[in-house]
Amino acid sequence: MSAIIVTGAGTGLGKALAVEYSSNFETVILIGRTKEALEQTKRELEEMNKQAFVYPLDITDYEAVQRAAEELAQQFTIQGLINNAGYGAFGPLESITESDIHKMLDTNVKGTIFMTKAFITVFKEQNQSFILNIVSTAGLRGKVNESVYVASKFAVRGFSESLVKELEGSNVEIKAAYMGGMDTPFWDDSDHIKDKSRLRSPMDVAKKIRELDDGRFEIIIE
Ligand SMILES: NC(=O)c1ccc[n+]([C@@H]2O[C@H](COP(=O)([O-])OP(=O)(O)OC[C@H]3O[C@@H](n4cnc5c(N)ncnc54)[C@H](OP(=O)(O)O)[C@@H]3O)[C@@H](O)[C@H]2O)c1
Structure with missing residues (x-):
């Protein structure tokens, strides 16, 4: 059964991406730490006659991610992974707590790397597969009061660009x-x-991502 994995699929952009990409795959595997939120996304997908599979997972837990890859690869033909789960804490650098520094780097950087490393072998066995990393404009330029978050997103950009080269062909x-x-x-x-109500809706952004997901390796939505 063809499947795509979306991390952080219980809320926000991850949920919208799960809906948006569900039409290309038989099943969407929903990953996140909060089971109830994932179940809610699953219900919404089922109302649209889409299949979903809930897999609660903390992507910062290396061993758990490895186990997830083994278990999921036995059940599904996984052809796509969207590394969307992320965390941000903002303010002047001196106000950012040690815990938040770890959380941003562990989730945004290591979580993305752990998931990618765990599934890359599975993907190499498929005829065609993809990994889409959700970065941010914070991965393109520095921003005031976002230093650690921006650092984490620049890391994801560097990771992605390097893998593009490593996996060329x-x-x-x-x-x-x-x-x-x-x-x-x-x-x-x-x-x-x-005023966050002035920001774009995650559904609009998910639609735009899918529209621009046409073979280019950088999808930029300003
Ligand atoms: N919102 C923005 O303005 C914005 C702009 C540009 C880019 N982004 C990026 O877009 C992505 C999605 O963010 P969002 O705006 O949709 O925020 P969100 O609603 O807070 O979504 C983040 C998701 O990540 C999951 N998550 C966090 N830590 C995790 C962990 N250790 N293991 C597994 N799942 C984890 C959360 O679920 P649990 O807590 O249940 O695990 C949550 O569902 C992030 O990468 C973010 O950096 C956001």
Whole structure:
């Protein structure tokens, strides 16, 4: 059964991407830490006559990610992975806590690397497969009060660009998407964005990503 994995699929952009990409695959594998949120996305997909499979997972846990890859590859023909899960904490550098520094680097950088490393072998066995990394315009240029988040997203950009070169000519396509602010739960615990209702909706951005997902390795939505 052909499947795509979306991380952070219980909320925001991940949920919208799960909906948007569901038409290309028989099943969408929904990953995140909060089972109830993933179940809600699954229900919404089923209402659209799409199949979904909930797999609760903390992408910062290397061993758990390895196990997930083994288990999921036995059940599904996984042809796509969207590394979307992410975390941000904002403010002047001295106000960013040690815990938030670890959380941003662990989730955005190591989580993306762990997932990609765990599934790359599976993908190399497919005729055609892809990995789409959700970065941000924070992966394109520095921003005030976003230093650590920007550092984490520059890392994901470097990782993606290097894999494009490493896997050139192979059957695994690597792409990265860079978008501006979206109205999602991402901003719930932050006052960095004053009025998030002015931001783009995640569904609009997900649609735009899919529209521009036509073979280019950089998808930029300013
Ligand atoms: N919102 C924006 O303005 C904006 C702009 C540009 C780029 N982005 C990027 O877009 C992506 C999606 O963000 P969003 O805006 O949709 O925010 P969001 O609603 O907060 O989504 C983030 C998702 O990541 C999951 N997640 C976090 N840590 C995880 C972990 N350790 N293991 C597994 N899942 C984890 C969360 O689920 P659980 O907590 O249940 O695990 C959540 O569903 C992120 O990479 C973000 O950096 C956001």
